[in-house]
Amino acid sequence: xxxxxxxxxxxxxxxxxxxxxxxxxxxxxxxxxxxxxxxxxxxxxxxxxxxxxxxxxxxxxxxxxxxxxxxxxxxxxxxxxxxxxxxxxxxxxxxxxxxxxxxxxxxxxxxxxxxxxxxxxxxxxxxxxxxxxxxxxxxxxxxxxxxxxxxxxxxxxxxxxxxxxxxxxxxxxxxxxxxxxxxxxxxxxxxxxxxxxxxxxxxxxxxxxxxxxxxxxxxxxxxxxxxxxxxxxxxxxxxxxxxxxxxxxxxxxxxxxxxxxxxxxxxxxxxxxxxxxxxxxxxxxxxxxxxxxxxxxxxxxxxxxxxxxxxxxxxxxxxxxxxxxxxxxxxxxxxxxxxxxxxxxxxxxxxxxxxxxxxxxxxxxxxxxxxxxxxxxxxxxxxxxxxxxxxxxxxxxxxxxxxxxxxxxxxxxxxxxxxxxxxxxxxxxxxxxxxxxxxxxxxxxxxxxxxxxxxxxxxxxxxxxxxxxxxxxxxxxxxxxxxxxxxxxxxxxxxxxxxx
Amino acid sequence: xxxxxxxxxxxxxxxxxxxxxxxxxxxxxxxxxxxxxxxxxxxxxxxxxxxxxxxxxxxxxxxxxxxxxxxxxxxxxxxxxxxxxxxxxxxxxxxxxxxxxxxxxxxxxxxxxxxxxxxxxxxxxxxxxxxxxxxxxxxxxxxxxxxxxxxxxxxxxxxxxxxxxxxxx
Amino acid sequence: xxxxxxxxxxxxxxxxxxxxxxxxxxxxxxxxxxxxxxxxxxxxxxxxxxxxxxxxxxxxxxxxxxxxxxxxxxxxxxxxxxxxxxxxxxxxxxxxxxxxxxxxxxxxxxxxxxxxxxxxxxxxxxxxxxxxxxxxxxxxxxxxxxxxxxxxxxxxxxxxxxxxxxxxxxxxxxxxxxxxxxxxxxxxxxxxxxxxxxxxxxxxxxxxxxxxxxxxxxxxxxxxxxxxxxxxxxxxxxxxxxx
Numbered sequence: 013x014x015x016x017x018x019x020x021x022x023x024x025x026x027x028x029x030x031x032x033x034x035x036x037x038x039x040x041x042x043x044x045x046x047x048x049x050x051x052x053x054x055x056x057x058x059x060x061x062x063x064x065x066x067x068x069x070x071x072x073x074x075x076x077x078x079x080x081x082x083x084x085x086x087x088x089x090x091x092x093x094x095x096x097x098x099x100x101x102x103x104x105x106x107x108x109x110x111x112x113x114x115x116x117x118x119x120x121x122x123x124x125x126x127x128x129x130x131x132x133x134x135x136x137x138x139x140x141x142x143x144x145x146x147x148x149x150x151x152x153x154x155x156x157x158x159x160x161x162x163x164x165x166x167x168x169x170x171x172x173x174x175x176x177x178x179x180x181x182x183x184x185x186x187x188x189x190x191x192x193x194x195x196x197x198x199x200x201x202x203x204x205x206x207x208x209x210x211x212x213x214x215x216x217x218x219x220x221x222x223x224x225x226x227x228x229x230x231x232x233x234x235x236x237x238x239x240x241x242x243x244x245x246x247x248x249x250x251x252x253x254x255x256x257x258x259x260x261x262x263x264x265x266x267x268x269x270x271x272x273x274x275x276x277x278x279x280x281x282x283x284x285x286x287x288x289x290x291x292x293x294x295x296x297x298x299x300x301x302x303x304x305x306x307x308x309x310x311x312x313x314x315x316x317x318x319x320x321x322x323x324x325x326x327x328x329x330x331x332x333x334x335x336x337x338x339x340x341x342x343x344x345x346x347x348x349x350x351x352x353x354x355x356x357x358x359x360x361x362x363x364x365x366x367x368x369x370x371x372x373x374x375x376x377x378x379x380x381x382x383x384x385x386x387x388x389x390x391x392x393x394x395x396x397x398x399x400x401x402x403x404x405x406x407x408x409x410x411x412x413x414x415x416x417x418x419x420x421x422x423x424x425x426x427x428x429x430x431x432x433x434x435x436x437x438x439x440x441x442x443x444x445x446x447x448x449x450x451x452x453x454x455x456x457x458x459x460x461x462x463x464x465x466x467x468x469x470x471x472x473x474x475x476x477x478x479x480x481x482x483x484x485x486x487x488x489x490x491x492x493x494x495x496x497x498x499x500x501x502x503x504x505x506x507x508x509x510x511x512x
Numbered sequence: 513x514x515x516x517x518x519x520x521x522x523x524x525x526x527x528x529x530x531x532x533x534x535x536x537x538x539x540x541x542x543x544x545x546x547x548x549x550x551x552x553x554x555x556x557x558x559x560x561x562x563x564x565x566x567x568x569x570x571x572x573x574x575x576x577x578x579x580x581x582x583x584x585x586x587x588x589x590x591x592x593x594x595x596x597x598x599x600x601x602x603x604x605x606x607x608x609x610x611x612x613x614x615x616x617x618x619x620x621x622x623x624x625x626x627x628x629x630x631x632x633x634x635x636x637x638x639x640x641x642x643x644x645x646x647x648x649x650x651x652x653x654x655x656x657x658x659x660x661x662x663x664x665x666x667x668x669x670x671x672x673x674x675x676x677x678x679x680x681x
Numbered sequence: 682x683x684x685x686x687x688x689x690x691x692x693x694x695x696x697x698x699x700x701x702x703x704x705x706x707x708x709x710x711x712x713x714x715x716x717x718x719x720x721x722x723x724x725x726x727x728x729x730x731x732x733x734x735x736x737x738x739x740x741x742x743x744x745x746x747x748x749x750x751x752x753x754x755x756x757x758x759x760x761x762x763x764x765x766x767x768x769x770x771x772x773x774x775x776x777x778x779x780x781x782x783x784x785x786x787x788x789x790x791x792x793x794x795x796x797x798x799x800x801x802x803x804x805x806x807x808x809x810x811x812x813x814x815x816x817x818x819x820x821x822x823x824x825x826x827x828x829x830x831x832x833x834x835x836x837x838x839x840x841x842x843x844x845x846x847x848x849x850x851x852x853x854x855x856x857x858x859x860x861x862x863x864x865x866x867x868x869x870x871x872x873x874x875x876x877x878x879x880x881x882x883x884x885x886x887x888x889x890x891x892x893x894x895x896x897x898x899x900x901x902x903x904x905x906x907x908x909x910x911x912x913x914x915x916x917x918x919x920x921x922x923x924x
Contacts, residue, residue, distance in 0.1 A: 023548065039674065040722060071669050071670070071671075071672065071899075072669050072899050073871060075666070075669065075671075076834060082657050086742075096794075108744070108745060110743075110745055111745050111748060114748075121575075136668075136669070140666070142622070142623045142665070142666075144621070144622055144643065145622040145623065145666070145667065145668065148598075148621050148622050149598040149621055149622065149667075149668050149901035149902065150668070151668070151669045151899030164758070169752060169753075171600070172752045173748060173749075173752055176748055176751065176752060176795070176798070176805070176806065178804050179799075179801060179802055179805055180798060180799025180800070180801060180802040181799070181801065183800060183801035183802075184799060184800065184801075188801070189801065213637065226807055227805055228805075228809075228812075230809075231809040231812050231813055231816075232812075233757060233817070234755070234756060234759065234813065235812075235813045235816045235817060236822070237760040238756060238821070239759075239817070239821045241760075242760065242763055242821075246763075249763070249764055249822050250764075250822055250823070251740065251820060251821060252644070252819070252820035253623065253643050253644055253645070254642060254644075254645060254820075254823075255644050255816075255819055255820025255823075256820065257623070257642075259622065259820075267559065268602075289547045289548065290804070296558075318582070318625070318638055318639050318640045318641045318647075319642065319645075319647065320582055320639055320640075320647040321642065321645040321646070324580075324582045327580070331573060331576065332567075332573065334600060335569040335572070335573060336569070338565075338569070339562070339565055339566065342561075342565060343558065343561060343562045343565060346533075347554070347558055347561065348554075350533060350536045350537065351550055351551060351554040352539065352547075353536070353537045354536050354540070354550050354554070355539075355540045355541065355543060355544055355545040356541075356547075356548055356550075357544030357546060358541070366538060368533075368537060372529065372530055372533045372534075375526075375529045375533070376526045376529060376530065379522060379526055379529065380522055380524045380526075383518055383521065383522055384697065386572060386576050387576055387579070387580050387581070388576050388579035388580065388581070389576075391581055391637060391638060392514065392515045392518070392635050392636070392637075392638075393515060393518065393663040394638060394664065395625055395627075395638075395665060396515070396635065398515070398518075398663075410664050421569050427556035450523070455519060455522065455537055458515065459515035459516050459518060459843070460515060460516070460633075460634075461627075461633065461634055461635030462626075462663060463627070463663075463664050463672075465666045466671065466672035467671075467672045468634070468672045468873075469672070470662075471851055472635075474552065504735075508872075557864075595901075597860075597907055599863045599864065599900045600860055600862070600863055602859065620907060621907070662786070668899075668901065669873070669899040669901075670863055670864045670873050670874070670899075671870060671874050672873075673863045673864055673865060675862055679829050
């Protein structure tokens with residue numbers, strides 16, 4: 013494949029062959045992401061079962077699995093989302109496929125390092141690896157800390173590669189950062205209309221915000237990660253624990269949050285396909301994404317509410333930013349999504365059902381997050397099981413459903429087939445019912461003050477862990493059935509007028 | 513604000529959100545309408561919706577400010593030093609009731625949490641215990657009895673067993 | 682050609698600015714100031730890179746190479762920002778000068794390679810690099826405002842005062858309930874950690890002391906950080922009494 017000159021050909025239409033390559037990249041990313049997701053889910057169930065007392069293992073292994081589970085899940089969802097976005101950007105402007113595989117290589121190498129740090133290294137400092145924890149009073153060998161840090165740095169490098177490629181392509185395509193963020197459009201709508209110029213499509217906003225905030229977040233993550241790597245090589249290098257905490261949470265919060273904003277591109281493209289309606293960029297949409305661009309990178313201060321040593325102003329900013337981050341979601345994206353579906357006569361295929369349910373899950377998880385981001389409430393909920401409650405809602409009933417919804421919409425469009433009604437009830441019932449049991453047990457335990465990250469929980473933790481384990485097993489069954497159904501759809505012959 | 517109260521609030525909002533979203537999707541789904549018709553109505557509603565959300569957020573923020581646990585903690589009440597370490601707390605055995613006290617919390621090794629559970633096992637207050645920093649947690653106890661202290665920041669293999677306690681008299 | 686001239690002038694300024702602070706003689710700069718100097722070197726170097734990229738011919742062939750350079754250069758720079766009080770490179774003036782020139786080179790490459798890859802990427806990565814250098818100034822090798830060393834060290838200091846005396850199992854019991862009971866149980870009956878009742882049949886006093894001083898994971902090593910030699914002897918003596 014010859015090199016592509018982005019500046020010259022930013023408007024070159026993608027040929028059928030280009031799209032085939034792009035689709036292959038998307039499926040490589042999505043299938044890797046979902047496969048990692050599935051394995052991490054098994055680890056999650058093992059830990060919940062341990063807390064419920066069904067099985068027992070050494071707490072050292074519990075925390076090692078928890079470390080892998082946390083990093084693995086976020087990386088899995090990110091990989092799937094990045095693949096989808098890459099394909100969607102490729103439809104509008106040329107991208108070099110080799111760079112997509114380069115980023116993929118970094119992700120896989122990083123994942124391998126992280127796995128080696130846990131098996132056999134038994135690294136158990138969790139994704140937060142709050143300094144000086146990975147170096148003090150450890151039960152794992154020092155090399156595991158090093159391999160873990162290197163693995164994380166590799167994942168961040170892959171993310172940086174992806175972000176830089178998309179950033180460069182979008183800048184070329186939309187004539188600079190102002191065009192790319194729709195700033196030129198919002199302040200000159202009439203000029204755009206007169207010139208018959210299109211603003212960036214909604215999914216391009218998702219790509220642009222992911223690229224910009226991704227570079228910002230990885231900068232924080234790499235600063236902390238390399239700082240700790242230097243400390244690992246030379247322990248006499250001092251690191252400020254509060255500084256490390258800020259940097260790591262900035263990266264972690266941004267990365268985790270962005271998985272949602274990556275996956276939402278599936279809604280922007282998928283729901284219009286299901287409803288046979290159009291979704292265009294509007295002024296509120298552009299402005300909402302600017303809000304997201306800013307709030308995603310500063311809302312993380314809510315992770316440090318209980319660090320009273322942190323400047324008080326910053327705590328105020330944390331609460332305001334966390335509140336305001338919710339507004340673009342409920343006022344623009346979810347509202348527009350509901351408007352698309354309302355009286356559209358849409359069929360409830362698995363794809364449309366997952367996309368719509370994902371929006372509901374996003375609102376519910378967001379509500380729990382906003383409540384917890386209120387400082388007086390946080391005083392009673394910080395680091396209780398409420399916190400995993402909210403982000404499991406967000407990831408399992410938001411990001412995962414968006415990803416699965418996008419996969420099913422694509423497969424349904426391709427084969428012009430939808431799943432039988434009984435099968436849809438079975439899959440929907442198991443996934444939503446199981447998830448409700450699994451998630452409610454987190455919230456109830458959190459409200460009762462059961463701490464998170466406890467290998468052995470105080471009452472009523474174990475009873476609720478039992479409920480959670482049963483719920484998670486039902487959910488797992490639903491996901492397995494859905495996966496089999498997806499494979500069946502993928503093997504059907506391609507329909508004539510396939511879109512997507 | 514007590515955790516259970518927050519849970520009730522959350523369940524109320526969440527179920528309302530689910531019902532509204534389902535109603536929007538299902539109501540009139542057998543009578544399809546053109547997108548332009550739905551959009552015109554939707555945009556009109558969205559304006560009110562935006563201001564409603566913004567005002568609710570502003571009110572929530574205003575209510576929360578006086579309840580922030582920070583502020584003049586260093587000047588009021590008697591101070592008690594709490595030193596956390598893997599996997600125990602050095603804490604005073606008794607704390608007086610009905611009088612403002614301030615816990616000066618720090619750690620000797622890694623990050624820990626200092627979370628106070630009342631005699632009924634309810635989480636009443638917490639703060640992080642950090643090496644190299646002191647966090648000042650002001651609190652006034654009204655209920656007498658034995659309070660349990662748990663570590664709420666992951667600190668190593670025996671994190672779940674890291675406990676302490678004191679009597680409030 | 683004029684922009685090339687400007688670019689060379691800025692390059693010269695960058696090099697002078699990178700080298701000058703390394704001839705600081707006996708003046709020890711605080712780590713934070715040093716980091717901020719690095720940040721300024723990087724800003725100048727990135728600016729130079731942007732100027733050169735503007736007047737350079739657009740890259741031909743595979744541009745993936747430039748993308749890797751612009752992403753790896755900031756990470757290497759962060760390594761080179763190894764805080765000066767500790768960096769092995771800083772002990773030799775010549776090495777320190779080389780380190781600063783290396784930083785300047787990496788700053789230049791970040792901007793130049795990024796722009797060669799695609800317009801705008803060099804600017805973004807330069808900002809990322811500058812942000813890393815700036816962030817480093819607030820915590821990388823910078824000792825925190827240690828208000829607490831005294832508070833945290835006090836119990837150990839008190840214990841050190843009566844070091845060297847005979848083992849005192851009574852004091853050992855206090856040390857035990859403070860440091861060991863959460864895993865080994867309040868009476869040594871075991872829990873997350875092994876049962877210690879009857880430990881005297883497996884280890885004598887010397888062996889117990891040696892184990893506490895150098896335990897195998899997962900047991901935390903508390904000596905000499907938390908426990909003094911006397912604490913270790915006392916707690917070992919206490920454990921020997923558990924029957």
